[in-house]
Amino acid sequence: MTLAADLATRFEQALDTSPEALREAAQDFGHIVSAPPLAVLRPRSAAEIQALLEFAGPRGIPVSVRGGGHSMYGQGQADDGIVLDLRAMNEVGPVADGQVTVQAGALWREVLAATLPHGRTPPVLTDYLGAGVGGVLSAGGLGGGGHRHGLVADQVLELEVVTGAGEHRLCSPDRDPGLFHAVLGGLGQCAVIVAATLRLVPAPERVRRYCLYYADLTRYLADQRRLAEEQRFTYLEGQARPAGDHGRPYMIEAVAPHDGPCPPDDDALLDGLAHDSAALETEDLGYGEFAHRVDTDEEALRETGEWLYPHPWLNLLLPHDSAETVVRAVLADPAFGDLRTTGLVLLYPLLSDRLRAPFFSRPSGEVLYLLALLRTAPPGSPETVAAMLAANRAAYELARSQGAVAYPVNALPLSDADWREHYGSRWPAFAEAKRRHDPHLVLARGHGMRF
Ligand SMILES: Cc1cc2nc3c(=O)[nH]c(=O)nc-3n(C[C@H](O)[C@H](O)[C@H](O)COP(=O)(O)OP(=O)(O)OC[C@H]3O[C@@H](n4cnc5c(N)ncnc54)[C@H](O)[C@@H]3O)c2cc1C
Structure with a gap:
């Protein structure tokens, strides 16, 4: 039996080898490299992911996961392998006790759509909400809440994964912490994330957004550092060469919550900063509108x-x-x-x-x-x-x-x-985790790491 026939028998409708499916799985947001897989598998359960890894591992067949498909250079592609397209596994569980469990194929906009009606939000969101939960957690996830709360991945309380060895496991900081830490920010090397339980915080109803313009990079960086350390704002990002800079090529973008009858205290928030105050822009908007x-x-x-x-x-x-x-x-x-x-x-x-x-x-x-x-x-x-x-x-x-x-x-x-x-010095530990959890080295080869 050929490999393709063997796969088709085992995975039936979940397997797609149509030219359109292979073409899509060979593309990503980068649109720079393109490696067609042998097949695309659209699992609906952890058991199907496990069955695939039990099959692919001993045969040395590369397996990559596709969530939102926003890789830049083929990181989610599987040359002559199998792409696990997780988009159908996008359930977002009930929001309770300041947390929510989401399947890894959900997009962040689907997560926020479920949490906002409960007045909750993940503490850190990426700028773009169309990326996948598994993709962002495997990268780490940076956003304007990062100076307060760290990475998007740092907000995970528990993970459900299937390792490259085909083991279906739950892990957290207290339960199998080695696996937990190897998966978050681990670029998909050790396991496929099936679901994640995320910490949530109260979401403001409205926010005030400040754009502070600078002519000088030294002052811009000094104020960025100061604002990060003093944590005056809930969100802090910034740009060089913002659109319409009018000769002020650096812009701090900062956000403060604007709930209740009183607006934020602009004077206190902006006190002592070296921006061009004549160019200050502020805007009040709903939190959801800002997040989107x-x-x-x-x-x-x-x-x-x-x-x-x-x-x-x-x-x-x-x-x-x-x-x-x-x-x-x-x-x-x-x-x-x-x-x-x-x-x-x-x-x-x-x-x-x-x-x-x-x-x-x-x-x-x-x-x-x-x-x-x-x-x-x-x-x-x-x-x-x-x-x-x-x-x-x-x-x-x-x-x-x-x-x-x-x-x-x-x-x-x-x-x-x-x-x-x-x-650096963490390479031996990372390589050891890879060999332990993905002994056949089949997962996430698109990153080009060799062990
Ligand atoms: C417009 C845009 C804006 C962005 N803004 C930000 C930002 O503000 N902050 C930030 O940090 N990043 C940002 N990114 C980068 C983005 O977060 C990463 O590229 C992320 O990895 C994309 O995830 P994805 O699921 O959409 O992509 P995919 O291509 O589907 O996956 C990306 C990688 O993650 C792996 N992966 C996906 N799902 C899983 C899983 N379930 N288990 C294990 N591994 C998995 C894939 O194998 C692949 O290697 C942005 C990207 C774009 C296109």
């Missing part, structure tokens, strides 16, 4: 077709001490010149002691900054994409020489040596 702010960009980009263009994105985590040097060098590089007029440059602080997932790599020091260089290449221009990938590599090497690490959701292929450097 990227939806309108998505709609517009889908309409123009740009959502489906190549996205050679690069996310770096910079140590505080060299952040200014790296940001200046990268933004002055003509290879990133397109970011003057299009795309988005995020630049915001995080506090290292809030980031708890042990295998989430971060630079040394108490304060770090996310530098996200988010750009789009024109379709049908492989030479532009190649030039942008080369620029990503050069920026990564420059930043790394200054103590930075990648936030590994990038269009940036990493070599064996890069991955070892990425994990």
Whole structure:
């Protein structure tokens, strides 16, 4: 019996080998690399995931998980393997006792839709709510609540997983903590996340959003650090080269809750900051509206077709001490010149002691900054994409020489040596967890790690 026939007999309707399914599974948001799998499996239960891994492991068949499909460079693809498409496993359980259990194929917008009617929200949300729960938890998950609460993954109370060895397990900080910590921020190497129990916090009904403009990077970074440490706001992000900057190329974006009869105390929140107060912008909006702010960009980009263009994105985590040097060098590089007029440059602080997932790599020091260089290449221009990938590599090497690490959701292929450097002294423990939980090394090969 051929492999395809064997799979079809075992998994029946859950298996899809149609050309459309294979084509979709060979694509992602990056639209840069494309590796067709042998088949797509759409499981409806942990038992089906377990059966697949029991089958694929001993045969050495690669297995990758697809949730929201927002990888940038084939991380969720399975060359000649099987893509587990979890989108049908998207149940969001009842909200009770400040927590909710969600299946890993749910998107974050589905999670929020279930929690907001109960006045609750995950403490940290990614900017874009169309990404999948499993995909974000396996990356770590950064957002404007991060300076207070850490990673999206740090809010997980319990996980249900199927390991690469085909074991169906529950794990938490108290129950099988080694597995729990290897999975959160673990890039899908050890297990497939089936479901996660998430901590929730009260959601404000309304928020006030502040945009603070700066002409000077040194002052911008100093105020970002101050705001992160003083925790004046519930959400803190920022951009370099914001749209319509009027000669002030840095913008802190900060949000405070605006519930009850009294508005937030603007003077107290902005006291002592070095922004250009004449350029201050504020806006009051519903919390849900704020959380969904990227939806309108998505709609517009889908309409123009740009959502489906190549996205050679690069996310770096910079140590505080060299952040200014790296940001200046990268933004002055003509290879990133397109970011003057299009795309988005995020630049915001995080506090290292809030980031708890042990295998989430971060630079040394108490304060770090996310530098996200988010750009789009024109379709049908492989030479532009190649030039942008080369620029990503050069920026990564420059930043790394200054103590930075990648936030590994990038269009940036990493070599064996890069991955070892990425994990540093934690590489042996990470590799040991991989070998223990995925002994046949079949899971998540799209990241290009070798053990
Ligand atoms: C428009 C946009 C905005 C973004 N904004 C942010 C942001 O603000 N903050 C941030 O941190 N990230 C952000 N990201 C990056 C995004 O969080 C990651 O790319 C994430 O991994 C996408 O998850 P996905 O499920 O949508 O993608 P997929 O391609 O389906 O999965 C991504 C990776 O996760 C693995 N994976 C998926 N599900 C599981 C599972 N159940 N178990 C184990 N492994 C799994 C896949 O195998 C793959 O390697 C953004 C991405 C986009 C496109």
